[in-house]
Amino acid sequence: MSHTTTPADGTAAGLEAAAEVPRGRVITASLVGTSIEFYDFYVYATAAVSVFPLIFFPGDDQTTALLASFAVFGTAFVARPIGSVLFGHFGDILGRKVTLIGSLLTMGIATFLIGLLPTAFQIGLWAPAMLVVLRFCQGLGLGGEWSGAALLATEYAAEGKRARAAMWPQLGAPIGFLLANGLFLALVIGFGHDSTNPDHDGAFLNWVWRVPFLLSIVMVAVGLYVRVKLEETPVFQRAIANDTRVKAPLGEVFKRNWWELILGTFIMYATYVLFYLMTTWILSYAIGKTENGMLGVPYAEFLVLQLIGILFFAAFVPASGWLADRFGRKPTLLTVSALMVLFGLSFGLWLSAERMGTGAGLNVPLMVAFLAVGMALMGLTFGPMSAVLPELFPTNTRYTGSGIAYNVSSILGAALTPFLAAWLVKEYGVTYVGYYLAAASVITMIALALAPETRHTDLDGVTSARERRAASV
Incomplete structure (x- = not known):
């Protein structure tokens, strides 16, 4: 279609144009964008473990350098709630489409510039300082990306199929991981890096480590092409037509939906903890030196195992959408969270050096099984989130509210996880990393128990917990 709906177009013609957008275009726009965003994020995460401690934080203490690299890694999670407020404001006022384009550019340009940075050997402390700034910009972009893509999927979805529609942007996570780490693996093998x-x-x-960062600009161009051709969502078009937008979405969501912000944050909490344990931390634990209590597996060998594990993540995301639509959001996520508690309590049985083996003696089938179980649980808990969080908030603050909940949770559940898990291994052993996951999962179960079931929620009629209580009296 040649027509592009603008934020000011709330007419019947605009609504009709939005409704006629082919489903495949919506799927492509939500999936391609989040795949690119997560590719950018994972490129950094992989480099934070295997490259940046050596060139931005050089020194004799490997653990200290790794912790410093993880600290910078966490900078993006501080930026993400700021990004959710910034992009959420424009997303709730101007529309989902234009805001998604802005978030994609912010993330993509920052990633490209990381690939051009000089190292600490060249300019000293200025190198990690600039890395922090660009990492912060990555966080700003991703802070606005996820909620916009989730809204794009849910606000176009057919009745009774929102969770299945909303799983498409969630698939961007495993796809981005496969692209980023597959490319790193090819470069590591091709150039013989040990x-x-x-x-x-x-x-x-x-110089080779720079290639994945620089290539991101090509992927950004593809994402822009897809999103520029997109129409505004029908739900947002109706908000324009009914004049229900507000001037200050941030103030409105804190005034009317503060309880939903708290619930959404902790519903997402254990998902973040699990994901960054199964990606960033497990990589550092596997390739770390045995004298530091880790497994001493060559990077390239372990990355192959991780890529196998990610396939289970990708496979269970669609399954989670079907389950959440069939049985409801709460029953599905409560069950998965309970399984995550059990998985966390079993970490010592899986990952102790005595049982798992180290270096060339690694028990490969056991490690693959561990990664498969963890990633399958990740797919099941992550898949429904792009339906659950948007369903908690009304249209005029949905971008802001879902984004804040998702990204504040990232500070609690993701920014601290690689750092804290590395410290727990050093001080107490790997079993305590599993206890950390189990505790996080219990917290999420409490939030889920307190939350409403949103499977049949009308997105045009979402209110607040206070208003729902008043209506029931």
Whole structure:
């Protein structure tokens, strides 16, 4: 279609144009964008473990350098709630489409510039300082990306199929991971990089690590092309037509939906903890030196195992959408969270060096089984979130509210997780990392128990907990 609906177009013609947008275009726009965003994020996460401690935080203490790299990694999670407020404001006032384009550009340009940074060996402390700034910008972009893509999917979805429609942007996470880490794996193998005995003068640490960051600009161009051709969502068009938008979405959501913000934050909490344990932390634990209590597996060998595990993540995201539509959001997520508690309590049985083996003696089938179970649970808990969080908030603050809940949760559940897990291994052993996951899952179960079931919620009629209580009296 040649017609592009503008934020000011709330007429019947605009609504009709939005309704006629092919379903495939909506799926592509939500999936491609989040795949690119998560690719950018994972490229950094992988480099934060295997590259940045060596070139931005050089020193004799490997653990200290890794913790410093993880601290910068966490900077993006501080930026993400700010991004959700910034992009959420424009998304609730101007529309989902234009805001999604802005978030994509912010994330993509920051990632590209990381690939151009000089190292600490070249300009000293200025190098990690600039890395922090660009990492912050990555967080701003992702803070606005997820909620916009989730709204794009849910606000176009057919009745009774919102969770299945909303799982498409969630698939961007495993796809982005596969792209980012698959490319890193190819480069590591192609240039003979050995993480257990890195060559500081070799090609990989000198320039090859930059390639995944620089290539992101090509993917951004593809994402822009898809999103520019998109129409505004029918639900937002109706908000325009009915004149229900507000001038200050942030103030409105804190005034009317503060309870939903709290619930959404903690509903998402355990999902974040699980994901960053199964991606960033497990990579550092697997490739870390055995004298530091880790497994000493070569980076390239373990990355192959991680890529196998991610396939289980991708496979169970669609399953989660079907389950959430069939049985409801709460029963599905409560069951998965209970399984996550059990999984966390079993960490010591899976991952102890005595049982798992180290270096060339790694028990590969056991590690693959651990990754498969963890990633399957990740798919089941992550898949419904792009329906659950938007369903908690009314249209005029939905972008802001769902984004804040999702990204504040990222501070609690993701920013601290790799750092805290690395510290727990050093001080108490790997079993306590599992206890951390189990505790997080219990917290999420409490939030789910207190939340309403939103499977049959009319997105045009969402109110607040206070208003629902008043209406029931």
